[in-house]
Amino acid sequence: MSAETGETEIGGAETVASETVGDAPKSGLLELRDLMVVFDGFKAINGVNLTVGEGELRFLIGPNGAGKTTLIDVITGLTKPTSGTVTFAGTSLIGRKEHQIVRMGIGRTFQTSVVFEELSVLENIDLAATFRSPLVRLLRRRRGVSDEVAAALETIGLQDLADRPAGILSHGQRQWLEIGMLIAQGPKLLLLDEPVAGMSKDERERTGELLTEIARDHTVIVIEHDMEFLRRYASTVTVLHEGTVLVEGDVAAVQADPRVQEVYLGRKKEDAA
């Protein structure tokens, strides 16, 4: 289960005064304003403002417990925010159910990939692609493979395993299958929660290529722990720390920021060295 790599210890990390970057109201595809999520008195998200523009590839980083996954949970309807607003293409997402948010065009993957093991790889993607058709239409037998399913299968490179049950896939292949299901959904915004966690070097490379390809025609937010992966594929990075946005900017600027180094990157660099 614990397939995470790049675990970063937060114990001892000094609290750094957060600075909200980008408070000038620019409009984006996804906008979070003054978001707060409190679990039993613990402030998991403490006043986050975030704007992600159309077509952007945004990386979300931060030590464990910084609130990255909670943020994605709020956007996708899994967690209800205590206060604040979340708007997608001008429409509020607050109070909508998970499947309704998917139907608006937001798709996500999970840290521990969940695929349907008894269904074949093809059937997994096919189900992801057909949610827009009415349930009655689903009562027909599937004949052949639709174009979008075939395209998704080709993008993730699992054509040879299309008819095998998803239960036999390796960890990396499962993550790709999840990404393939996401592409087949045809979303406007993709949220990937640690897509390369637990992957081998080759698998990371392959996933990076996949990511670059997807980002060409989608807006993507990626949560990632892996620094090397970040340096190679990220352009804009948002650093979360203790439920607030610490800093936001391009990779080089973020890496150079002393506060980031203190809470996160610095430690990581020393560890890696």
Next chain:
Amino acid sequence: MSALTRGKALLTGKYRGYVVFVSVALLLLAVAPAALDPFRLSLLAKYLCLAIAALGIGLAWGQGGMMTLGQGVFFGLGGYAMGMHLKLTEAGDNGLPDFMTWSGVEELPAIWEPFRNPVFALAMVVVLPVVVATALGVLVFRQRVRGAYFAILSQALAAAFVIWLVGNQGLTGGTNGLTNFYDIFGMYPEEDSTKTTFYFIVVIAVGVLYLVARHIVRSRFGRLLVAIRDGEDRVRFLGYNPATVKTIVFATSAAMAGIAGALYVPVVGIISPALLGVVPSIELLVAVAIGGRFSLAGALLGGVLMNWARTTFSESMPDGWIYIQGGLFILVILVAPKGIAGLAGQIGDLVARRRALRTAPAPAPEPGVKEEVPV
């Protein structure tokens, strides 16, 4: 290809399902009526009625993961809808059903009146279970109640239904239920021709409903159902509302139980609370588990076998059956979680693999590994 190898291919290849279906159909439609006397044939019809209800459980529980311990309610709704109509035809235009007279009821309750119409009564056989199951599904599945909590809730429904039936003697016939039918759509129940006729109606109903269930399972909708069974929370992120899908399937399984109950009445001649309470509902679920809940054929087989075994063993040792039933249930859970159907599948695969090894002269490439995908 010789006739023999062709025969083997039929038994092991992709036509195995068709071969089994046609064989069972022949067995039930030609062999059984010739071999069994009308009394035994009528017993088989009774088992097949219960197997229809088991098929519904196979769909809801085996495919959809909804462990329903209250199918007796829907069986009962179908059975009472049928029973009420039969009682009213016997009573004539202005008469009262016999049990009402005994209970001192002087006027026909308003709820009974429309059941005089055979079309209305037959429609209610399906409509009532579907309405109740849909209402329950909307309330329960939307609140994300599932697993053991759903099972307990459905069981409570069965218990409440029986208490209500028993408590309203004048309306429902109380503990005795509805019985003593002597005019079933113009036929007399004790006559051999009536028994044979209803036997064939039941067999055809089993066949049709099996094909309907099989179609559902093999469609995309069926794939979605399995996905919900294995990861309901994940399915939401595919853009589907699991509550809707589960409600539809639960209502379908309720409709099957209703049809089963309606057929049971003319075949056995009674519908009463003892047939649809908590214990009969659980027994039906146990039968499905033993037959194999992941297979529709397994559910049907379990329904027939367990009810046949109950009748047979109860004749020789009335007290022993319940222990045998419990023992079998435990054995299945421990040894063969996929039931008889699962065991049969495993044996079939083993035989096929052995045969493939023996007939293949050289290690041929294993089929299915390097399949080209039509993209």
